[in-house]
Amino acid sequence: MKNNNILMHGVSRSIALLVGLMAASxxxxxxxxxxxxxxxDRIGAANFLNDELVLQAAELVSTGKVYSLGVETAxxxxxxxxxxxxxxxxxxxxxxxxxxxxxxxxxxxxSTSFGIGSQLDGLGHLGIGHQYYNGLTTEQIVADDxxxxxxxxxxxxxxxxxILLDMTEHFGVDMVTEGTAFNRSEIEAAAAAQGIEIRxxxxxxxxxxxxxxxxxxxxxxxxxxxxxxxxxxxxxxxxGVVAIGADTPALExxxxxxxxxxxxxxxxxxxxxxxxxxxxxxTAELAADGVQEFMFVLGQPRFKGAVQVVxxxxxxx
Numbered sequence: 001m002k003n004n005n006i007l008m009h010g011v012s013r014s015i016a017l018l019v020g021l022m023a024a025s026x027x028x029x030x031x032x033x034x035x036x037x038x039x040x041d042r043i044g045a046a047n048f049l050n051d052e053l054v055l056q057a058a059e060l061v062s063t064g065k066v067y068s069l070g071v072e073t074a075x076x077x078x079x080x081x082x083x084x085x086x087x088x089x090x091x092x093x094x095x096x097x098x099x100x101x102x103x104x105x106x107x108x109x110x111s112t113s114f115g116i117g118s119q120l121d122g123l124g125h126l127g128i129g130h131q132y133y134n135g136l137t138t139e140q141i142v143a144d145d146x147x148x149x150x151x152x153x154x155x156x157x158x159x160x161x162x163i164l165l166d167m168t169e170h171f172g173v174d175m176v177t178e179g180t181a182f183n184r185s186e187i188e189a190a191a192a193a194q195g196i197e198i199r200x201x202x203x204x205x206x207x208x209x210x211x212x213x214x215x216x217x218x219x220x221x222x223x224x225x226x227x228x229x230x231x232x233x234x235x236x237x238x239x240g241v242v243a244i245g246a247d248t249p250a251l252e253x254x255x256x257x258x259x260x261x262x263x264x265x266x267x268x269x270x271x272x273x274x275x276x277x278x279x280x281x282x283t284a285e286l287a288a289d290g291v292q293e294f295m296f297v298l299g300q301p302r303f304k305g306a307v308q309v310v311x312x313x314x315x316x317x
Contacts, residue, residue, distance in 0.1 A: 030128070032272035033135035041134060042149060044123050044274020045242045046156050048201040053160045057295040060161060063317050067294070069245075069281045070312030071211070073117035078218040080249065083113035114152075114309045120243075120300050121277035121308045124150030126266045133274050146305015153302040155276065158242060162203045162296030162315055164286050165190045167226070175209035178220075181229035181253040182206065187236065194292050200240030203296045207283040210248045227253040233265045237273035244269060245278025278313065291317050 037047050071077075097104055115121075123133035124147045130138045133150055141149045167176050170190040182190075191198055198204060206227065213221040225248040228236070233252070236244055244251065252265030261267075269275040286294070295316040300309050 030131065030135070030272075033131070035134045035274055037274065039134065041274070042123075042154060043156060044133060045237070045240070045276065046158065046274075048240050048242055049156060049158065049160060050201070053201045057159060057161045060293055060295050061316050065289075065317045067282075067285050067291075067315040067317070068312055069205075069278075069283070069286075069315055070118035070310075071214070071280055071282050073310060077117055078214070078222045078249065079113065079116045080222060083115050112310075114303070114306050117310050118280045118282065118312060119278070119308050120152055120155070120298070120311045121266070121270060121279065122147075122150060122152035122155065122306065123270050123274055123276070125277075125307050126263060126270050128267050128271050131271070133271055143305065146303075147307060148305065151303075151305045151307070152300055152309045153304045153306060155300060158203065158276075158296065158298040158313075160201050160203055160242060160296055161199065161293060162205060163191075163196050163198065163293045164205050164207055164283060164291060165194070165196070166207045166287050166292075168207060168209045168287070169193070173209070175212050176226040178224035178226060179253060179255050180226035181232065181257055182227065183229045183231040184235040187228075187232050196292055198236065198239050198241065202239075202241045203243045203245070203278070204236055204241050205244075205278070205281055205283055205286075206246040206248075207287040208247055209284075209287075210246075211280075211282065211284060222249050224254045225250060227251050228265055229253050229257050230261075230264045230268055233268040233273075233275075237269060237275050241275060243276035243278055245281040247281050247283045249280050251277050251279050278311075281313070286315060289317070291315070 035041050124141050132141060136149060141147050165187065167182060167190060168174060170186065170193065208226045210225055227246055227248050228244065228251065252263065256262060256264060258264065266277065269277055296313060297316065298311060298313040300311050303309060
C-alpha cells in the first residue's frame, strides 16, 4: 500500500505539473521578467544587503533591549485553509535509561506546514500564471522533495536596519480595521510623522494592533485584515526595501482592493519585485516602547526546498 501511495503521489504531481505547464504556456513573458538584478538572480531584494548596512544597523543599538518578533506557535494557533500541524513530544518516561549515569532524554516529531504563525514567505511561494520570481516556471522550481530553486534555505541572513511604522498612531485607533489599505500617501504620512526615512536595504514592519484578536476572535484574525495595498507595495519596493512585514497573518489588505485580483500585493512583492514577506510579526512591544528604528536580525531555519518557514526575527534597540 505504501508503494501504491508513492506511485499515486507521483502520478498526481505529474498531472499537476502538466496542467501547470499548459497554463504557463499561455502566459507571455511579463514586463517584470527579467528582474532588476538580472536574469540569473535567485535572491531578489536580498541583493541590497551588505556589510555596511550591518555596521549601520549596529549603530542603532543604544539600550541593548532585545525584542522577539515571532509569536508562539501551538496546536491551536490559527492557520489558513488546510495548513495544520501537530507536535508529538516523546516523554523521557517512555525511554530506557542509558549508562551508569542513568541518562534520559526528550525528543519530538513534527508534522506541519511551515506557513503558520510568524513566517517568512520565500520567492517561490506565489506566482502569476505559473511564473514565479524572474519568470521561473512551475516545472523549473517544483520537485518531489521541495523547491529546487527559490527555496527559503537560499535566503541570506538578513541583518539590517528595521523600521516600524505605527499605523495605529497614524489612524488614531487602538486597532486598524480590516480592509484599510496603506498606499503611498498613508505610508509617506506615517513615516513623516515619525521622522523616519525609508532607505534601500531596510526591513519595514507595520504595526496595526491586529494581534489583539489572537485568542479572542481567531476567525476574524485570519479572515480579513488591514495592510499594504498594491500601490503601497510598489512604492516600498521602489525604495529598495528587502522585506515588508506586519502583525497580520497575510500582510496585505483583505478584503482585497480589487476582488478580482487575489493576493495582488503578494504578486507585486514576491513574483515581480523579489521582496520578502514577513507575516504575523509581534510588533506590540516595539510600538508600546515607541521604537521606530532598530537592528533587525533574521537567520531562518535552512530547511532545503521550503516555500516558507516559521521564524522568530529579533529586533535590538
